[in-house]
Amino acid sequence: MGDFKLSASLAGHEDDWSLKASKPPLYDDTIATQSSSFINSLTYSPPSPDHPDGLVISGGKDTIIEVRQPGKSPDHNAERLLIGHANNVCALDVSSDGRTVVSGGWDAQARVWDISTGECTAQLDGHGGSVWSVLAYDKETVITGCADKLIRIFSPRGKLLRTIKGSSDVVRALCRLPPNNPRGASFASAGNDQIIRLWTLEGDELGQLHGHENFVYSLATLPNGDLVSSSEDRTVRIWRDGECIQTITHPAISVWSVAVCPGTGDIVSGASDKIVRVFTRDQERLADPDSLKAFDDSVKASSIPQQSVSNEQINKEKLPGPEFIQEKSGTKEGQVQMIRESNGNVSAYQWSSSAQQWFNVGTVVDSSASSGRKLTHNGKDYDYVFDVDIEDGKPPLKLPYNLSQNPYEAAQKFITDNELPITYLDQVANFIVTNTQGATLSSGGGQQTQAPGADPWGSENRYRPGEVGAPEPQAPSRPRTLPQTTYLSITSANVTQIRKKLLEFNDVLVSDGSKDLSMNPEDVSNLDALLKQISTTPENPNPQPAGVDLVRKITTQWPADKRMPGLDLLRLLAVSPALIEHTSAGQGTIVDVLVSADAFNLQDLRLNNTLMAIRTLANMFVTESGRLVADGCFDQILSLVSPFLQHVGNNKNLPTALGTLYINIAVMLRSGPSTGTPTKIKRAAVLSNDLIKLLNRTEDSEAVYRGLVALGTLLSMGDEVRSEMDAKAVGTALGKVAKSALGKEARMKNVLGDIRDEME
Numbered sequence: 001m002g003d004f005k006l007s008a009s010l011a012g013h014e015d016d017w018s019l020k021a022s023k024p025p026l027y028d029d030t031i032a033t034q035s036s037s038f039i040n041s042l043t044y045s046p047p048s049p050d051h052p053d054g055l056v057i058s059g060g061k062d063t064i065i066e067v068r069q070p071g072k073s074p075d076h077n078a079e080r081l082l083i084g085h086a087n088n089v090c091a092l093d094v095s096s097d098g099r100t101v102v103s104g105g106w107d108a109q110a111r112v113w114d115i116s117t118g119e120c121t122a123q124l125d126g127h128g129g130s131v132w133s134v135l136a137y138d139k140e141t142v143i144t145g146c147a148d149k150l151i152r153i154f155s156p157r158g159k160l161l162r163t164i165k166g167s168s169d170v171v172r173a174l175c176r177l178p179p180n181n182p183r184g185a186s187f188a189s190a191g192n193d194q195i196i197r198l199w200t201l202e203g204d205e206l207g208q209l210h211g212h213e214n215f216v217y218s219l220a221t222l223p224n225g226d227l228v229s230s231s232e233d234r235t236v237r238i239w240r241d242g243e244c245i246q247t248i249t250h251p252a253i254s255v256w257s258v259a260v261c262p263g264t265g266d267i268v269s270g271a272s273d274k275i276v277r278v279f280t281r282d283q284e285r286l287a288d289p290d291s292l293k294a295f296d297d298s299v300k301a302s303s304i305p306q307q308s309v310s311n312e313q314i315n316k317e318k319l320p321g322p323e324f325i326q327e328k329s330g331t332k333e334g335q336v337q338m339i340r341e342s343n344g345n346v347s348a349y350q351w352s353s354s355a356q357q358w359f360n361v362g363t364v365v366d367s368s369a370s371s372g373r374k375l376t377h378n379g380k381d382y383d384y385v386f387d388v389d390i391e392d393g394k395p396p397l398k399l400p401y402n403l404s405q406n407p408y409e410a411a412q413k414f415i416t417d418n419e420l421p422i423t424y425l426d427q428v429a430n431f432i433v434t435n436t437q438g439a440t441l442s443s444g445g446g447q448q449t450q451a452p453g454a455d456p457w458g459s460e461n462r463y464r465p466g467e468v469g470a471p472e473p474q475a476p477s478r479p480r481t482l483p484q485t486t487y488l489s490i491t492s493a494n495v496t497q498i499r500k501k502l503l504e505f506n507d508v509l510v511s512d513g514s515k516d517l518s519m520n521p522e523d524v525s526n527l528d529a530l531l532k533q534i535s536t537t538p539e540n541p542n543p544q545p546a547g548v549d550l551v552r553k554i555t556t557q558w559p560a561d562k563r564m565p566g567l568d569l570l571r572l573l574a575v576s577p578a579l580i581e582h583t584s585a586g587q588g589t590i591v592d593v594l595v596s597a598d599a600f601n602l603q604d605l606r607l608n609n610t611l612m613a614i615r616t617l618a619n620m621f622v623t624e625s626g627r628l629v630a631d632g633c634f635d636q637i638l639s640l641v642s643p644f645l646q647h648v649g650n651n652k653n654l655p656t657a658l659g660t661l662y663i664n665i666a667v668m669l670r671s672g673p674s675t676g677t678p679t680k681i682k683r684a685a686v687l688s689n690d691l692i693k694l695l696n697r698t699e700d701s702e703a704v705y706r707g708l709v710a711l712g713t714l715l716s717m718g719d720e721v722r723s724e725m726d727a728k729a730v731g732t733a734l735g736k737v738a739k740s741a742l743g744k745e746a747r748m749k750n751v752l753g754d755i756r757d758e759m760e
Helices: 288-302 323-327 405-416 422-433 495-511 521-536 545-557 563-575 576-584 590-596 607-622 624-632 634-647 654-670 678-697 702-717 719-724 727-739 746-759
Strands: 005-010 014-021 025-030 040-047 055-060 065-066 080-083 089-094 099-103 110-114 120-124 130-138 139-145 151-152 160-165 171-176 187-192 195-201 205-209 216-221 227-231 236-239 244-251 254-260 267-271 274-278 303-305 336-340 347-351 357-365 375-377 380-382 384-388 399-402 439-441 445-451
Touching: 005 288, 005 607, 040 089, 040 099, 055 089, 055 099, 065 089, 065 151, 065 187, 065 521, 080 495, 080 521, 089 130, 089 254, 099 130, 110 139, 120 151, 130 187, 139 171, 139 187, 151 171, 171 236, 187 216, 227 254, 236 254, 236 267, 244 357, 288 357, 303 563, 323 336, 336 357, 380 399, 384 422, 399 405, 399 422, 405 422, 445 702, 495 521, 495 563, 521 545, 521 563, 545 563, 545 576, 545 590, 563 590, 576 590, 576 624, 590 607, 590 624, 607 634, 607 654, 624 654, 634 654, 634 678, 654 678, 654 702, 678 702, 678 719, 678 727, 702 719, 702 727, 702 746
Parallel strands: 130 171, 171 216, 216 254, 303 357
Antiparallel strands: 005 274, 014 025, 040 055, 055 065, 065 080, 089 099, 099 110, 110 120, 130 139, 139 151, 151 160, 171 187, 187 195, 195 205, 216 227, 227 236, 236 244, 254 267, 267 274, 336 347, 347 357, 375 380, 384 399, 439 445
């Protein structure tokens, strides 16, 4: 049996592919599914009578598992949307009968799903970190691999049967082994410790496979029982009887995944160069000679970072020359030897046991900082691209940096792009400075090293301890808070819980005989599509008319005690122009929908419904169309919400929602070319009265702060506005806050100081 060789390269990974010709293999790309965020787990359910082409199941950053027919376009609704994970879905596996899918995610959860119904049938609890790998082993067994370094064996109903100490590091991959495994093992695991381990279901370790030189990401089994693995060390390796029998080096930094076609025995790999490759032993399915040569050449042309092949600085003078690969044989499959070429470059050669030959797999290079070479990230060139480990067990984030940038600005962008806490700012900026010490820009744009002793911050006037005449430190100026110029929104949500509650209430309606009000299967499908839109693009869900009509029906026609999840959906949709426009198309406005929902009924008080309605009003200010509605309905909005100021002590979230709405109204009044129109002056005075009531009636820190920001923004509109306000009442409310415990908070002091400045 010969070695695996390239069969096809599927480039430009925005698409999926279907085979169009077999000699040589040619594939046509067809988009099977699309998402607004990364899709990083994929599995396939085999053909069944209901789905003769099988089903493609995918999951990713949007937390939703999507089940689709492979032949349908992304415009068609998915067969199922499996909603339950609270973070990135990074692992999927389908049972052999195709009825069940198991998922794992960054939320430290693993779940078992019924594909036919879309219901979660079991939650596999107890994980102490991200669940990186799942294996639907058989009808009685589910196995998980976790960032907490443990392997767990569950029953499909969720009972923990056994916990195995899987490795000394994160467990990233699991694979079922055939019954005829020579060592009697049932499954294999691998991960960050570079070792593949063989296990029984009882938790006995029967063997270890050594050879990979970095994280092992994926495992698969060939029809003949051989094991296949992929790794951060650029390779796919094939194992037999505990030994590596072939190493396939890729022209990429990482080989993220590997799979096996059970019908042909071909291997498929997915790598960090955005190319999926098919490898075969069948001579009939080999790529054409030009493609084979191009692949070999691309491997030879690869640049290999020095640190990936040696932890120590390479001394070129001590490396063997080209004669070594002619005179010496390797000691094992995949062995790497560095050679000093005649031109002074350092090349890496890898030993092939089957060919009994060394193959060039790339040129060893120094880091960007010392070589002056640029690195590419997301299509742009940078002096540095750092790997930043934010959380144990999760892949590092890429931090690009050019020496022409301000470290703090680069850190701020990195934090914003990756949705990290702002508390990381100093830490990330210091990381950049520490790891670029001594590197600056030359006048020609290239890199140069600073002279010894030069100030790395570029300021020779910086104070150094012990120097005479050190400058007096200047007191930092108070950061200004006012005026507020941006609109706030409240868009955090648990869409899984919303869906669960809606279906629960729907079942009650059906059982009570109210089928005319209940959701039918088409409604549920529209609901799932709506929830997916909210999850994938929360900043603008862009709901379809059918989804908007469904939400309107729930919020206005369902019994009042069952409307809250519908109002919660309306709140999440209010940030979208499509909702504002659809609700204003000859059917009143979104404000009228909330009135019809009875959300402001003081006789039948339901404060949770009122809370969602006020949040909806606040969110609609995010869009221009929403602000037009708010401007036209100003008096109506204040008359609806003002009576509930007397209830701010009865619902802990209500005062903050009111404060958010009031901030947005204040920003709207202050915006535009003129803030001194009679209408705006009058409205600002009316709003200030509500703000005074809010400050006097609540002691909630966030609500008080937002109330102060809103009031201060109104005061910044000018003398005409300030003259219309009740100055005494304003002063009393501000004094109350200043003298309270809340007034000692730094942010309160800042905004109170800004307000004093505006009033002077």
